[in-house]
Amino acid sequence: MVVTLDDIASHIGVTKTTVSLVLNSRGGKTRISQTTTDRIRQAAKDLDYRPSFSAQALTKGKTSSFGFICGAIDSPFLAEMTALALREAKQRNHHLLLAATQWETKSELEAFELLLARGVDGIMMFSSAITPDSDQYRYIHSHQFPTVIMDQISGDLPMIFEDFLPGMMQAVEHLKDRGCRSVGYVGHWPASRLKFPCFEQACKHHNLKASSWPCEVDPDLILESGRAFARNPDRPDAVIVVSDMAAIIFMQGLTEEGLRVPEDVAVIGSDDIRMARFMNPPLTTIIRDRTTMVTQALDWLIQMTDQKKLLLGKECCLPTKLVIRKST
Amino acid sequence: MVVTLDDIASHIGVTKTTVSLVLNSRGGKTRISQTTTDRIRQAAKDLDYRPSFSAQALTKGKTSSFGFICGAIDSPFLAEMTALALREAKQRNHHLLLAATQWETKSELEAFELLLARGVDGIMMFSSAITPDSDQYRYIHSHQFPTVIMDQISGDLPMIFEDFLPGMMQAVEHLKDRGCRSVGYVGHWPASRLKFPCFEQACKHHNLKASSWPCEVDPDLILESGRAFARNPDRPDAVIVVSDMAAIIFMQGLTEEGLRVPEDVAVIGSDDIRMARFMNPPLTTIIRDRTTMVTQALDWLIQMTDQKKLLLGKECCLPTKLVIRKST
DNA sequence: ATGAAAGCGCTAACAT
């Protein structure tokens, strides 16, 4: 049924060693004669030989696959991130095993364990669930298990995150130029952990009145926040929202209450998801460098796998910037 | 470094068989004495034993993972589908290996090969790339390799798709009720293969003038189609669009040309992506039963894996229906 | 230029 190295070997009268040698040397020169090489190649094709992944993984001691843990791959930003990661991983001859966790610490740790059990060679995770007092943290260190923390701060593990200050600075300055007097921050945690402080700092720097409008992750609740915001007479004349998706929903809340964007309230999102340009109105937003985030993570992962050693304390901080469209 | 069955066996003076027996019987009764069982369980915990995935896969002859091939996981509909599939697969103790193919036949077939090489136990694919004359088709049959075709028609392989007729019927009837005189279909191929004929049939049945407005997949081109449509004096007063995403962008094109939705043109999408409700205006759309699609596919895959036999000629056709919001 | 043999970590049929 399933063709093995031995089948090929006995088919042409050599041993599986020889076959393995030939089939593993991609084009390069071998100790095996050209004649034998050709016959083996041909036989492999004729018999439709396919190496057993499990067997190779067992002998090689690795699976050439990484785990990718995030809160939800059906949010536009993470979906785009995931698509990118999938593509980049493939390009590096690796597979990605995905795990979505609904942003719950417990399930983030479970996902880590699950992926480990699946034999991944490393993990990149959008989560700060792995604290220094967790079993997983100890495991990572004692086994030097390749791990990269994305978009979060998490002990001394290799981290890739973003500096939202430049983006926020530009955003606030832009709002000021547009004549705004005060600006609100709309967002939920933990997604705002890195963004909110930059927002505050930017407002202070530009001398604009800052306020905070906490919301939930649930779309319906964000919509409700938008409406409530619209009804509030003390509302600022501009908002910066934690994500584009939330900004879009928030805008809809404003619209439903009869407000116009940007005339009544200017709205700025964050992420620059693909559809932001096609919204009504097109959304001004803070751009993040997804590509570098992903490629850097993969490259570190591969490097750590090769060296069998963690890049402890390593950090990569990416800049952000504003792109102006019609919502401001 | 890495703890094996032998380690824990020698640790407490038994053989790895005993250990394996104990560790594999999840709670159930074994032939092993309670005392030994307890000691083994304890030792496994103490030594932080983790079974080797590769070794288990090799002996068991399967990896408990399925491949999931689709055009792009960063389109909202497929992202939601993927998230769902990930969750449902996990619930069935399986992993999903994803592959995105940009809707290119060549890369769809490559993805199939790649996943095969990764040792998946079966594949579900949103593609009709596997034609009866392809190598993959032969492989599937000769190895009885579990495969399910999603959302497409493809020979005698097990297929799950949708009947868009009820949804289209309701959509057209609804437009007629709203006073529309003629309705256009906006969409690209192959996504329209199942939808367009139903659209035509529904228009004929309800005696509404039907027209076709082909577009591309690229968002910018869809936007342009929307604008061109708006400028065309002969345009119908309603459109049904191939997907919600396309509908949203198309609407934006109309808006940019000064048209109002639904007053000037009524717009109906398809998929009911999560954000459809939060658009401006909220999008009327044709609902599809993603959950059943995914669970049915997984259940078939598991069944085929167990029985080592394809469910040839099996088909599952799911109904669709209209949900009315503000864009009509 | 090729082969023999050991072993990766685990499962399972067959002893004892």
Add this chain to the structure above:
DNA sequence: ATGTTAGCGCTTTCAT
């Protein structure tokens, strides 16, 4: 109730 033994399919020294 526990152990022996033989693989699963492949890679990799170490011979020949």
